[in-house]
Amino acid sequence: MGQEEISYTDDDVFDDAVNDEDFASSAKETPSLACRRQIEARLEERRLQQQLQEYYDFDDDDDDDDE
Numbered sequence: 001m002g003q004e005e006i007s008y009t010d011d012d013v014f015d016d017a018v019n020d021e022d023f024a025s026s027a028k029e030t031p032s033l034a035c036r037r038q039i040e041a042r043l044e045e046r047r048l049q050q051q052l053q054e055y056y057d058f059d060d061d062d063d064d065d066d067e
Helices: 020-066
Strands: none
């Protein structure tokens, strides 16, 4: 099998991609996305804590009735 010729020259520039502008705009949105995920995680944690408290409060009420 033969090798193919290189399809680029030394003058070609590979530093900039055609869609670099799209990545720059998404990079600006990244901190807000991270903040949103952090807030969602806190809300989920708070919801789970409330469910646990309700569950264990319910169990405590049952124990008081048996006495």
